[in-house]
Amino acid sequence: MSEILDVIQNRRTIRKYKSTEPNVELIRNVLQAGNMAPSNGNSQPWEFIVIKGEYRKSICREFYNFSKEYIPKASYIPEDKKRIMLEYAKDLGGAPIHIIVTYPNLEDDIKKGQALKSSSAAIQNILLQAHAEGLGTVWVGSNLNQSQKVKEILNLSEDRLIVGIIPIGYPDTAAPTSPRSNSNSKTQWLGF
Numbered sequence: 689m690s691e692i693l694d695v696i697q698n699r700r701t702i703r704k705y706k707s708t709e710p711n712v713e714l715i716r717n718v719l720q721a722g723n724m725a726p727s728n729g730n731s732q733p734w735e736f737i738v739i740k741g742e743y744r745k746s747i748c749r750e751f752y753n754f755s756k757e758y759i760p761k762a763s764y765i766p767e768d769k770k771r772i773m774l775e776y777a778k779d780l781g782g783a784p785i786h787i788i789v790t791y792p793n794l795e796d797d798i799k800k801g802q803a804l805k806s807s808s809a810a811i812q813n814i815l816l817q818a819h820a821e822g823l824g825t826v827w828v829g830s831n832l833n834q835s836q837k838v839k840e841i842l843n844l845s846e847d848r849l850i851v852g853i854i855p856i857g858y859p860d861t862a863a864p865t866s867p868r869s870n871s872n873s874k875t876q877w878l879g880f
């Protein structure tokens with residue numbers, strides 16, 4: 689159990705990667721962990737697309753084009769961070785492989801929400817298993833994920849939506865600190 693806590697506590701978003709490509713078996717393990725996530729009614733609504741090479745380059749190009757428009761206008765981003773974010777947007781930190789997690793675009797809003805939650809749980813498992821294998825990840829949940837161009841690059845069918853694009857690879861940076869408040873400040877204990 690303490691091993692799990694260790695993985696959870698030490699996982700951090702990585703935004704700079706070595707070009708070394710992780711072995712496909714490692715990626716399979718990561719996807720298997722994603723596939724073990726809980727889901728409503730055990731529906732397992734997620735699907736995975738794994739890309740590298742030209743597909744990866746095309747996604748990065750779209751991400752950069754989108755970011756060039758979006759980031760300079762985003763008032764909530766501090767000016768000194770904008771340049772760093774734009775640089776990162778060029779190739780999503782250089783990760784050699786991306787995993788894309790999709791879910792069904794169901795008509796019923798409640799069922800669609802359940803599918804999104806389940807697929808998000810799959811992503812969390814992916815991030816944790818990747819970290820346990822010495823790989824870094826970032827969950828990219830940008831609005832760009834719903835762009836028609838991105839869907840075309842991925843050959844995604846009309847009835848699927850993207851939950852996240854996950855660049856994955858060997859970290860080329862120390863894990864950054866991203867502070868957390870204590871869970872006590874977010875918890876009510878009723879009836880204890």
Ligand SMILES: Cc1cc2nc3c(=O)[nH]c(=O)nc-3n(C[C@H](O)[C@H](O)[C@H](O)COP(=O)(O)O)c2cc1C
Nearest residue numbers: 699700701702703826827828829830831864865866
């Ligand atoms: C739903 C979701 C969407 C996210 N979208 C992005 C994104 O578009 N770009 C990015 O660089 N990081 C993105 N992140 C990563 C968060 O910025 C990161 O998890 C957060 O800053 C906490 O840092 P940590 O993961 O190192 O603990 C996203 C995370 C989540 C859960």
